[in-house]
Amino acid sequence: MATRIRRVNKVLITVVIIFVLFLAVAPILWMFISSLKSRVDIISYPPKLIFSPTLDNYRRVLSIPTITRGLKNSFIIVPIALLIGFALGAPVGYIFARIPFRGRDNLRFFVLTLRFMPPVAVAIPFFIMWLRLGMLDTHQALIFTYLIISISTMIWLTIECFKSVPIECEEAAHLEGCTQFQVFSRIVLPLALPSLLGMTMFVFILLWNEFFFAFILTSSRAITMPVASASFAVVGMEVPWGQICASIILLSIPPLILSYFFVRFLPFFFKVS
Amino acid sequence: MLFMIPTFVILFFLAYYPLGGAVYYSFYNWDLRSSRPMKFVGLDNYQKLTTDPRFFNSLKITTIWLITTVLGSAILGGGILAPLAYDYTKGSFRTLCLLFFVMPALLPRIGAAYMWRLMYSPSIGIINYFLGFFGVGPVDFLAHPSYALFSIAAIDIWQWSFLIAALTVILLEGVPKEVVEAGALDGAKRWQLYRYLIFPIIVPPFLPLLFVKMMESLRTFDFIFVLTGGGPGVATETLDMYAYWQGIGSAGRISYASAASIVMLVLTMIFVTFMWGRLTRWQQE
Numbered sequence: 001m002a003t004r005i006r007r008v009n010k011v012l013i014t015v016v017i018i019f020v021l022f023l024a025v026a027p028i029l030w031m032f033i034s035s036l037k038s039r040v041d042i043i044s045y046p047p048k049l050i051f052s053p054t055l056d057n058y059r060r061v062l063s064i065p066t067i068t069r070g071l072k073n074s075f076i077i078v079p080i081a082l083l084i085g086f087a088l089g090a091p092v093g094y095i096f097a098r099i100p101f102r103g104r105d106n107l108r109f110f111v112l113t114l115r116f117m118p119p120v121a122v123a124i125p126f127f128i129m130w131l132r133l134g135m136l137d138t139h140q141a142l143i144f145t146y147l148i149i150s151i152s153t154m155i156w157l158t159i160e161c162f163k164s165v166p167i168e169c170e171e172a173a174h175l176e177g178c179t180q181f182q183v184f185s186r187i188v189l190p191l192a193l194p195s196l197l198g199m200t201m202f203v204f205i206l207l208w209n210e211f212f213f214a215f216i217l218t219s220s221r222a223i224t225m226p227v228a229s230a231s232f233a234v235v236g237m238e239v240p241w242g243q244i245c246a247s248i249i250l251l252s253i254p255p256l257i258l259s260y261f262f263v264r265f266l267p268f269f270f271k272v273s
Numbered sequence: 274m275l276f277m278i279p280t281f282v283i284l285f286f287l288a289y290y291p292l293g294g295a296v297y298y299s300f301y302n303w304d305l306r307s308s309r310p311m312k313f314v315g316l317d318n319y320q321k322l323t324t325d326p327r328f329f330n331s332l333k334i335t336t337i338w339l340i341t342t343v344l345g346s347a348i349l350g351g352g353i354l355a356p357l358a359y360d361y362t363k364g365s366f367r368t369l370c371l372l373f374f375v376m377p378a379l380l381p382r383i384g385a386a387y388m389w390r391l392m393y394s395p396s397i398g399i400i401n402y403f404l405g406f407f408g409v410g411p412v413d414f415l416a417h418p419s420y421a422l423f424s425i426a427a428i429d430i431w432q433w434s435f436l437i438a439a440l441t442v443i444l445l446e447g448v449p450k451e452v453v454e455a456g457a458l459d460g461a462k463r464w465q466l467y468r469y470l471i472f473p474i475i476v477p478p479f480l481p482l483l484f485v486k487m488m489e490s491l492r493t494f495d496f497i498f499v500l501t502g503g504g505p506g507v508a509t510e511t512l513d514m515y516a517y518w519q520g521i522g523s524a525g526r527i528s529y530a531s532a533a534s535i536v537m538l539v540l541t542m543i544f545v546t547f548m549w550g551r552l553t554r555w556q557q558e
Contacts, residue, residue, distance in 0.1 A: 013361045017370070020354065024373045024435050027388035028380070030399060034391060047399045088283065091276035107281070114288055116488050118541050120513040121534035124520050125294030128527065148287040151280060209381035211495040216521060226383045230499055241391060248384045255379040262379060263372045267443050 028252070035245035042241050057246035066220070067247055070228025073139065077224060078207045081143045085150025086200065093158030094184055098170075108159075114152040122148065123216045130217060137218045145213050153203050160268070161195040162188060198265030205255045205262070225251050292538070299532035305525035318532035328533065330507050331515035335491070338426060338511055342490045345430040347483055350437030356467060358438060359445045371439045378436035382495035389428045390415070390500055415501050418508040425500050425509060429493075433486060440482055444475045480552055487548065491541060512537050 034042055036053035061067050095101075096108060126145055127136070135141040165188050173183045189196075214224040223231075229247040232240055302314045322328050358370050377385065392400050395413040404410040414424035448471055456470045494513045497503060503510035503518065510518075516537065520530025 013357075017357065017361060020357065021370060021373045023431075024377055027385070027392060027431070028376065031384075031388045031391060043397050045397055046402050047397065088280040092280050095277060110288070111284070113542075113545070114284065116541065116545050117288070117291075118513060118534065118537050119492055119494065120516045120520075120530075121295055121538040122291045124516070124527065124531055124534055125291035125298070127521060128294060128298065129290070145287075147283060151284055151287075155280075205379055209379075209383075211381070211383050212492070215498075226381050226495075229387075230383050241397070244387055245391070248387045252380050252384045255381065256376060259376050259379045260372060262375055263368065263439075266371065266375070266439065267446075 028256070031245050032249055034241065035249045037242065037245075039242055042245075057242040058250075061243050061246040061250070064243070066223060066228045066231060067225075067250075069220075070223050070225040071250070073222055074208060074225040077139055077142055077146070077222070078204060080139075081146035081150045081207055082200065082204055084143070085147060085154045085203065088147070089151045089154025090158050090189075090196070091184065093155045094162045094188060096155065097159045097162035098167075111152050111155050114148060115156070119212045123213060126213075127216050137221050137223075139222045142214060142217050142222055142224070145217060146207055146210070149206060149210065150203055153206060154199075157199040157202070158192075158196065161192045161199055164195060165191045195265070195268055198261060198268060201258050201261050202265070205258055208254055295531045295535050295538075298528050299535050301528045303526075303528045305527055314528075318529050319536070321529065322532055322536060327507055327510070328515065331510050331512045334422065334507075334509060335493075335511045337422065338493060339487065339490050341423065341426045342429045342433065343483065343487050345426065346433035346437055346486060349430060350434035351441045351479060354434060354438035355441035355445065359442050360463070367442070371442065374435040374439035374442075376435075377432045380432070382432075383499055385428055385432055386496050386499040389424075389431075393424060416505055418505050421501055421505060422509045425493075425496055428496060428500075429490070433489075437482065437486070441475070441479065444478055445471065448474050477555075480555070484548055484552055488545070 033049075035057050036055070037048070037051055038054050038056060041048050041051040096104060130136045130138075130141045130145075133141075169187055169191065170183050173187045178186070209226065210224075211226040211230070214227045215230070218224065218227060229244070229251050232244050232247070299318050300313060300315060301311045302317070303311045354374075358367065358374070362370050380388075392398050393414040395401055395411040395416075398411075400414070401411040404412065412420070415421050452470055452474070453466055456466050461469070492513070493511045494517065497509050497511060497514050498517075501509045503514045512533070516530045516533040518524060519533060520527050524530075
């Protein structure tokens with residue numbers, strides 16, 4: 001009797017867990033399904049689960065210049081901001097991890113506060129600055145503004161990456177007569193590479209998803225994918241759902257793919273935050 | 274050490290330029306819509322803020338938002354989803370659970386907003402379809418002054434509670450097995466194990482997570498912009514939305530918006546320093 005109750009319980013719990021998993025991804029699935037619907041199917045009520053799927057929405061979305069430009073710009077702006085952030089942030093992360101100096105903790109806290117500044121307070125002066133320089137809506141302006149996110153996050157996350165490198169390797173290299181820079185570039189970077197890659201992916205997602213700065217600082221030439229996909233809808237009006245679904249799915253694919261790697265690096269990240 | 278110089282030159286510029294800029298402009302009366310020359314007006318903008326009911330409304334909305342989303346995702350994620358996933362899954366099924374759990378949070382906020390806007394729709398939305406079975410609705414979730422804010426908060430809680438659950442499962446995996454087994458041998462019930470043994474161990478690392486969530490909750494612009502634009506009326510107008518409408522959106526009053534964002538920055542800083550202080554003091558004890 002007791003074992004049977006336990007078995008029934010186990011089945012029940014499994015059902016609950018599967019339902020929870022379903023809740024986690026249901027909105028994503030629903031939007032994906034809707035993106036394959038024709039214009040008529042999408043606005044039919046009650047919502048249809050059985051329909052003949054079509055790629056029309058994707059075809060239509062990919063022929064809209066704003067969307068293709070947004071995709072292209074995102075694939076230009078995000079990697080460049082990421083690379084500059086890495087080049088400028090990783091060495092500092094290493095120094096923070098290994099070399100004690102006066103004021104280190106204060107500098108670290110300063111880097112941390114950069115992540116906590118309200119974006120509006122940052123965006124308005126930057127908007128004015130780029131306006132005055134005539135650089136609103138340029139790639140350079142957005143990349144430079146994104147450094148505030150990429151450098152600070154890079155520093156903060158690489159500290160842990162570098163701490164996990166065994167210090168003995170570095171000491172051995174020092175004894176062999178390597179300079180500090182050689183130790184960093186030849187020994188530490190290769191050894192920390194896996195965790196650095198995981199961390200870089202996380203920053204990629206942060207920048208890829210960024211909406212507010214891009215929305216304020218770009219309008220057409222340098223528009224990024226999140227802003228382009230949001231440009232469809234006017235608040236309060238019923239919207240061209242087919243196109244929105246398709247463009248949102250396109251926008252969401254990179255982060256969803258990277259979520260697999262994110263999970264693998266999760267224990268590592270969490271130690272960090 | 275020299276490598277730090279260019280990085281920090283850029284960082285200091287990125288941090289203090291906007292700060293200095295905002296303070297500077299907040300003392301003037303610059304308006305994008307008018308061509309009159311910029312004039313120094315001292316603290317006028319700040320004085321106007323103190324008599325602007327819309328500003329106080331946005332403060333109130335931000336506070337409600339902060340409390341609802343932080344408590345909601347912490348309780349749902351840390352209190353319900355994490356123990357469920359930790360107790361009843363193992364091996365690769367748990368990895369799959371964690372993968373599903375992090376997906377909502379990694380989505381662009383814009384993406385999450387539209388996904389829910391589609392489901393919330395009063396005319397074609399699937400949520401209203403299910404509510405129809407119970408004879409409720411259709412409810413216009415995003416257009417009703419008293420539901421709109423909580424309908425948006427539900428999306429934020431959806432994104433964050435699953436993430437917090439995933440991270441809490443990782444924390445639970447770090448709890449020493451012996452502690453729990455010893456408790457179980459003594460005949461403690463499941464909830465007693467959680468309450469008296471596991472809870473005290475995972476709270477110290479859990480609090481910084483909550484702190485990060487609080488900071489993230491202060492950035493609501495993406496959601497609210499896509500879902501309601503601050504409406505209906507000003508029912509979902511948070512501080513950042515308010516400053517946006519004043520400064521860049523429709524009003525164009527850059528100086529006034531700068532003053533509002535400075536107030537917001539100061540409030541955030543007080544809040545951060547206070548919470549951070551409490552947190553570190555609490556962890557030291």
